Amino acid sequence: xxxxxxxxxxxxxxxxxxxxxxxxxxxxxxxxxxxxxxxxxxxxxxxxxxxxxxxxxxxxxxxxxxxxxxxxxxxxxxxxxxxxxxxxxxxxxxxxxxxxxxxxxxxxxxxxxxxxxxxxxxxxxxxxxxxxxxxxxxxxxxxxxxxxxxxxxxxxxxxxxxxxxxxxxxxxxxxxxxxxxxxxxxxxxx
Amino acid sequence: xxxxxxxxxxxxxxxxxxxxxxxxxxxxxxxxxxxxxxxxxxxxxxxxxxxxxxxxxxxxxxxxxxxxxxxxxxxxxxxxxxxxxxxxxxxxxxxxxxxxxxxxxxxxxxxxxxxxxxxxxxxxxxxxxxxxxxxxxxxxxxxxxxxxxxxxxxxxxxxxxxxxxxxxxxxxxxxxxxxxxxxxxxxxxxxxxxxxxxxxxxxxxxxxxxxxxxxxxxxxxxxxxxxxxxxxxxxxxxxxxxxxxxxxxxxxxxxxxxxxxxxxxxxxxxxxxxxxxxxxxxxxxxxxxxxxxxxxxxxxxxxxxxxxxxxxxxxxxxxxxxxxxxxxxxxxxxxxxxxxxxxxxxxxxxxxxxxxxxxxxxxxxxxxxxxxxx
Numbered sequence: 001x002x003x004x005x006x007x008x009x010x011x012x013x014x015x016x017x018x019x020x021x022x023x024x025x026x027x028x029x030x031x032x033x034x035x036x037x038x039x040x041x042x043x044x045x046x047x048x049x050x051x052x053x054x055x056x057x058x059x060x061x062x063x064x065x066x067x068x069x070x071x072x073x074x075x076x077x078x079x080x081x082x083x084x085x086x087x088x089x090x091x092x093x094x095x096x097x098x099x100x101x102x103x104x105x106x107x108x109x110x111x112x113x114x115x116x117x118x119x120x121x122x123x124x125x126x127x128x129x130x131x132x133x134x135x136x137x138x139x140x141x142x143x144x145x146x147x148x149x150x151x152x153x154x155x156x157x158x159x160x161x162x163x164x165x166x167x168x169x170x171x172x173x174x175x176x177x178x179x180x181x182x183x184x185x186x187x188x189x190x
Numbered sequence: 191x192x193x194x195x196x197x198x199x200x201x202x203x204x205x206x207x208x209x210x211x212x213x214x215x216x217x218x219x220x221x222x223x224x225x226x227x228x229x230x231x232x233x234x235x236x237x238x239x240x241x242x243x244x245x246x247x248x249x250x251x252x253x254x255x256x257x258x259x260x261x262x263x264x265x266x267x268x269x270x271x272x273x274x275x276x277x278x279x280x281x282x283x284x285x286x287x288x289x290x291x292x293x294x295x296x297x298x299x300x301x302x303x304x305x306x307x308x309x310x311x312x313x314x315x316x317x318x319x320x321x322x323x324x325x326x327x328x329x330x331x332x333x334x335x336x337x338x339x340x341x342x343x344x345x346x347x348x349x350x351x352x353x354x355x356x357x358x359x360x361x362x363x364x365x366x367x368x369x370x371x372x373x374x375x376x377x378x379x380x381x382x383x384x385x386x387x388x389x390x391x392x393x394x395x396x397x398x399x400x401x402x403x404x405x406x407x408x409x410x411x412x413x414x415x416x417x418x419x420x421x422x423x424x425x426x427x428x429x430x431x432x433x434x435x436x437x438x439x440x441x442x443x444x445x446x447x448x449x450x451x452x453x454x455x456x457x458x459x460x461x462x463x464x465x466x467x468x469x470x471x472x473x474x475x476x477x478x479x480x481x482x483x484x485x486x487x488x489x490x491x492x493x494x495x496x497x498x499x500x501x502x503x504x505x506x507x508x509x510x511x512x513x514x515x516x517x518x519x520x521x522x523x524x525x526x527x528x529x530x531x532x533x534x535x536x537x538x539x540x541x542x543x544x545x546x547x548x549x550x551x552x553x554x555x556x557x558x559x560x561x562x563x564x
Binding site: 013041096 | 201204205208209211212213215216219235239279280320322323324330332336337344345346347348349350403404406407551553554556558559560562
């Protein structure tokens with residue numbers, strides 16, 4: 001036989017229901033749910049901007065001329081690359097109020113003719129020009145571009161290579177040649 | 191005897207009802223977790239990105255939509271600013287002018303921008319937009335509403351802009367070696383007399399439309415504006431006491447040596463425009479191709495012409511046919527005074543080839559395009 005003794009009095013039941021409602025409302029109302037899609041949108045915008053900047057720097061002013069980007073890579077011109085690249089990133093029409101503080105690190109990957117090894121050196125980074133290092137916690141994106149170094153003597157090849165550690169230096173002297181190198185730029189906000 | 195006792199007490203029912211109500215309300219909160227996906231604002235960034243891709247990487251449909259006349263703008267299906275499908279990121283200056291209606295021509299409505307660029311013609315997805323473009327640091331061109339302070343989708347694209355080509359024929363260098371361009375000489379003749387002369391600017395389309403050059407670097411009269419400027423015209427006059435006056439007679443178009451019959455009296459500002467500028471002023475005065483006006487007079491009280499300018503909007507006449515050599519003939523009448531000179535009376539004539547050696551194809555200019563959608 002079912003006992004007809006209640007376990008909760010009505011007023012307690014009502015109170016329990018109200019408490020559940022309030023709890024659920026507080027929990028769901030205060031939590032900021034950061035969907036993965038939002039992160040991807042911010043990443044996509046930064047990646048597109050970086051890709052456009054490299055593409056525009058690699059577009060020559062005249063047919064057959066050396067592009068600005070190829071010249072900076074060929075002469076290992078960090079300051080020139082920094083000025084041009086950050087100038088592109090900061091360019092805007094002025095119709096929006098957004099403020100960007102984009103940092104970067106640009107690395108060139110090249111192949112050694114004698115050994116076939118792939119070596120790399122840092123072309124430029126924002127930390128060298130008043131910016132900040134990437135400490136690892138900032139979400140970042142990578143943009144890459146193949147750059148054709150059309151070495152045509154007497155043009156100077158790898159003009160400022162002395163600052164690059166010897167093991168990572170690109171081929172100079174008799175092994176200097178036309179080659180494709182990979183420029184990889186890490187971008188992050190902060 | 192039958193047991194009529196109930197199984198459920200009233201208290202239980204009341205409590206269970208309250209519990210179920212609470213559970214229902216909590217479950218109704220769950221879809222709110224997915225609010226980022228359900229709200230209509232989730233696709234603002236996607237629409238902004240898509241719009242920027244259409245503007246920056248697509249030439250539009252038809253590909254030369256900018257040459258459509260205003261009466262047939264309904265035949266434009268998609269507005270893109272790219273020079274060609276082979277040159278994404280390089281924009282046509284002429285398309286930019288038509289898109290932003292500067293100078294005024296198409297004047298697309300908000301509805302037309304929504305259908306041809308934003309593709310927001312669905313009633314349940316009305317979008318507001320702002321499209322802006324700044325070229326080489328100049329003040330930006332803009333279409334759409336002012337951007338709100340927050341809650342909008344956004345994309346920024348970096349571009350290059352190809353300007354139209356131009357040639358400046360500087361009369362200061364008339365005596366120097368100038369290929370195809372000479373000064374005429376004639377023996378002095380007693381008495382005042384008039385010499386009719388002309389010089390021609392020639393377009394060899396086969397030479398200009400060089401497909402081995404990329405679109406961004408080609409002088410292409412089919413797609414890009416062409417400007418011819420005759421500068422420092424008074425420098426072409428040798429001895430100023432030798433000339434009573436010089437009259438600009440007309441401009442005529444020639445197709446491979448034959449004059450093109452057309453109405454030269456109409457000032458066609460959709461295809462070409464002729465101007466002159468007087469010395470000491472900075473104002474271009476428009477003319478029809480049949481206008482006759484004095485460009486030089488020995489009377490110091492009359493303002494002389496310092497410069498001429500002829501602008502062509504694409505496509506230049508017959509530029510679709512690479513076999514055509516198109517000539518623009520500038521005709522003058524020189525009224526010489528009754529004087530004699532050992533070097534003879536001087537006037538201009540000859541042919542000036544508009545080619546890659548003489549014409550200037552400006553370097554690509556950097557630009558930035560921003561699209562905001564809300």
